[in-house]
Amino acid sequence: MPPEVRIVEVGPRDGLQNEATLMPTADKIVLIDRLSATGLRSIEATSFVSPKWVPQLADAAEVYAGIDRQPGIAYPVLVPNETGYDRARSVGVEEIAVFTAASEAFNRRNINAGIEESLQRFAPVMARARADGVRVRGYVSTVLGCPYQGAVPVADVVRVARSLHDMGCYEVSLGDTIGVGTPAAARAMLRAVASEVPMPALAVHFHDTYGQALANLLACLEDGVSVIDAAVSGAGGCPYARGASGNVATEDVVYMLHGMGVRTGVDLDRLAATGNWLAGRLGRRTQSKVGEALAAR
Ligand code: HMG
Numbered sequence: 001m002p003p004e005v006r007i008v009e010v011g012p013r014d015g016l017q018n019e020a021t022l023m024p025t026a027d028k029i030v031l032i033d034r035l036s037a038t039g040l041r042s043i044e045a046t047s048f049v050s051p052k053w054v055p056q057l058a059d060a061a062e063v064y065a066g067i068d069r070q071p072g073i074a075y076p077v078l079v080p081n082e083t084g085y086d087r088a089r090s091v092g093v094e095e096i097a098v099f100t101a102a103s104e105a106f107n108r109r110n111i112n113a114g115i116e117e118s119l120q121r122f123a124p125v126m127a128r129a130r131a132d133g134v135r136v137r138g139y140v141s142t143v144l145g146c147p148y149q150g151a152v153p154v155a156d157v158v159r160v161a162r163s164l165h166d167m168g169c170y171e172v173s174l175g176d177t178i179g180v181g182t183p184a185a186a187r188a189m190l191r192a193v194a195s196e197v198p199m200p201a202l203a204v205h206f207h208d209t210y211g212q213a214l215a216n217l218l219a220c221l222e223d224g225v226s227v228i229d230a231a232v233s234g235a236g237g238c239p240y241a242r243g244a245s246g247n248v249a250t251e252d253v254v255y256m257l258h259g260m261g262v263r264t265g266v267d268l269d270r271l272a273a274t275g276n277w278l279a280g281r282l283g284r285r286t287q288s289k290v291g292e293a294l295a296a297r
């Protein structure tokens with residue numbers, strides 16, 4: 001078990017991208033500023049993808065320009081191509097995330113490109129990022145199953161994760177996009193990837209569709225992963241992954257980690273208040289058990 005875990009809060013991006021009703025830009029800015037006051041060190045702020053594909057995040061530039069960025073906090077954004085890179089850099093983005101998948105079928109639906117084509121698309125983005133001193137994170141989706149292809153061979157996950165790391169991603173996040181994984185499979189997948197990419201450069205990203213996310217996280221923590229993606233209030237899901245639902249709730253992850261004596265630097269009460277506020281803005285109950293429990297205290 002690592003003594004300390006860095007949480008990458010993906011709520012403002014993954015949490016919101018699947019919301020049908022547009023959230024006002026001002027609320028997105030409030031969300032990120034509130035998250036900045038919880039002790040989180042990485043907050044994925046938004047996504048510079050095509051607004052035709054993800055209308056909810058069409059205001060990425062306004063959101064990024066509007067937030068009160070704090071020293072010591074990274075605010076990465078999703079970038080699919082050079083157009084996204086240009087848009088992100090025009091508002092001063094200093095860290096980006098590129099994303100592809102271990103499943104050819106999912107990639108075609110999500111980014112209109114195959115795996116190899118997507119990696120080729122990233123090459124000029126990586127080169128420019130290197131020249132500009134911009135840090136790049138990488139995502140591999142569908143690491144434990146694909147809504148279109150079904151089973152995904154672990155060897156494909158390893159190959160794609162390794163490619164992203166070799167291209168210069170400082171960290172590769174392994175995404176169970178549709179939350180179908182269970183702990184033994186999650187651990188086996190992580191172990192296989194960690195044989196090719198150093199464990200400190202790996203993160204895990206679990207959606208909680210089947211209620212397995214915390215169990216999967218525990219299995220991966222026991223194997224030494226120390227970076228966890230999560231979304232406050234358990235919001236989220238990919239619009240191009242049929243059946244995907246929310247990310248594991250950050251509040252639940254922090255509660256579990258603190259309970260095991262693992263440091264996160266996050267103030268749970270402030271975080272839960274932010275998650276409950278977000279759920280209210282989205283007009284629904286929080287998906288975080290911890291958020292619900294703390295509100296009822
Ligand atoms: P395409 O249609 O093949 O691209 O989409 P294109 O180059 O032909 O461009 C089409 C139009 O979009 C053009 O405009 C471009 O200018 C414009 P038009 O000429 O028609 O007016 N365009 C852009 N505009 C703004 N910003 C851009 C941009 N790029 C093109 N960056 C593309 C290809 C990759 C752009 C599209 O498929 C796309 O944006 N996909 C993103 C889908 C997405 O965001 N999915 C969710 C994120 S991934 C995820 O959630 C998984 C993760 O959480 C991990 C996990 O859970 O597994 C990360």
Ligand code: MG
Nearest residue numbers: 014175177238
């Ligand atoms: Mg996701």
